[in-house]
Amino acid sequence: MDSGNDFRDRVVFITGGARGQGRTHAVAFAQRGADVVICDRCEDSPAVKYPLATEEDLAETVRLVEATGRKCLSAKLNTADRPAVDELVARAHAEFGKIDIAIANAGVSVIGSIDTMSIETWNEVIASNLTGVFNTLGAVAPGMIERGYGRCITISSMMGRQGGTQQAGYSPSKWGVIGLTKSAAQDLAPHGITVNAIAPGNISTPMVHNDALYSVMRPDLEKPTWDDVAPVMQSLHVQPVPVLEPEEITRVALFLAAEASAHMTGIVVPVDAGVASRVTA
Ligand SMILES: NC(=O)c1ccc[n+]([C@@H]2O[C@H](COP(=O)([O-])OP(=O)(O)OC[C@H]3O[C@@H](n4cnc5c(N)ncnc54)[C@H](O)[C@@H]3O)[C@@H](O)[C@H]2O)c1
Structure with a gap:
């Protein structure tokens, strides 16, 4: 039985693709035949206390994708900026004719409690982790509807399924991703499009x-x-x-983009070393 892990003639759009999990996804899809569209903000944020990716990181992902023989379109943009996301999707349509698979992966981690978190930190984490996912799904949905096909994957977190100390911003942002995923799954189900979330545990990337x-x-x-x-x-x-390796998330992303998961939509797949056993069914 073919699980459909062959992405020849597919186009995948991955946000936050300059490094970490986004890079691993980009290379894995390219190795399986897909052309790749990536974006990353490539600049730090005053609200985020660790360095974000650089333009060199983005160029390196492009190099790795092209080394597989596939094409790679890239852009430096913030996913909170809807016109910029729309423009990149339009460029992808002009270059490749379509986007089949979208992985809304870009995100930031912030630590802070409800009594101390600044509004600037809250605004950053909601903009990057929730509005960015809304913009990504919203930008690709019309083209997918037109063609009657799409696979959308969002990246939540184990912290999107529970609260926690110092999680006054990150947990709500990732919890919101699950609500958005389930709602979009229902909107897009009539059009042959699935929308599913992955909820990672600690993953070995620069975020950690x-x-x-x-x-x-x-x-x-x-x-x-x-x-x-x-x-x-x-x-x-x-x-x-x-920690788990980013490839463990990539394997699930490949599955959620493949024909094997054609009739799975609106679900959350935890890849979290068992944390799912602590939260509700
Ligand atoms: N690493 C973990 O432990 C972990 C756990 C659970 C969930 N996640 C989620 O996985 C996803 C990938 O993170 P990662 O672990 O690869 O970390 P990472 O920091 O290496 O990668 C995230 C990338 O997103 C980019 N980015 C951030 N905000 C952006 C924005 N608004 N617009 C465009 N690009 C933006 C960053 O520059 C970076 O390249 C994130 O959504 C993160 O919240 C990570």
């Missing part, structure tokens, strides 16, 4: 491996190292592993 997060995890140490932080990260999971 940075001094700011290390200090939040080990406030008792002046310069915590990964060895100091790993046990705390592991305690957030149920299975005894501190």
Whole structure:
């Protein structure tokens, strides 16, 4: 039986594609025959306490995709900027004729409690993590409706299925992604389009491996190292592993983009080392 993991003649659009999970997705789809469209803001935010991707990172993803023999269209843009997202989707349509698969992956992590979080931090995390997903799905939906086909994948988080201390911004933003995913799934179901979310646990990317997060995890140490932080990260999971690899998310994204999942829509797939066992069915 063919699970349909062949993406020749498909076009995939991935936001936040300069590094981390977005890059892993881009290369994996290209290796399976898809042409790729990526964007990334490629600049830091005063509200985000670790470095975001750079233009060099974006160029490196383009290089890796092109090294597979596939085409790669890229743009430096913030997914909170709807006209910029619409413009890139229009360029993709002009160049490739369509977008078949969209992965709304761009996002930021912020730490803060309800009594201390600034409105600037709240606005950043909602803009990047929720409005950006709304803009991505909204921009690709008309073309997918026209062609009667589409696979949309959003990236929530294990923190989108629970609350937590210091999660006054990130958890609501990722919880909102699930509500948006389920609503869009119903809007788009009549048109042959599926919309599903992945809820990752701790994933080994620059979002996790940075001094700011290390200090939040080990406030008792002046310069915590990964060895100091790993046990705390592991305690957030149920299975005894501190982080998962980005490829573990990519494998699920490939499945949710394939024919094998044609009749799965509006679901949330946790890839979270067992955290799903702690939240409601
Ligand atoms: N790493 C984890 O532990 C983890 C866990 C759960 C969910 N996630 C989610 O996975 C997704 C990918 O994150 P990652 O782990 O690869 O981290 P990452 O920081 O390496 O990658 C995120 C990318 O998104 C880009 N980006 C951020 N805001 C943007 C915006 N508004 N417009 C355009 N680009 C933007 C960044 O520059 C960066 O390149 C994010 O949505 C994140 O919230 C990550």
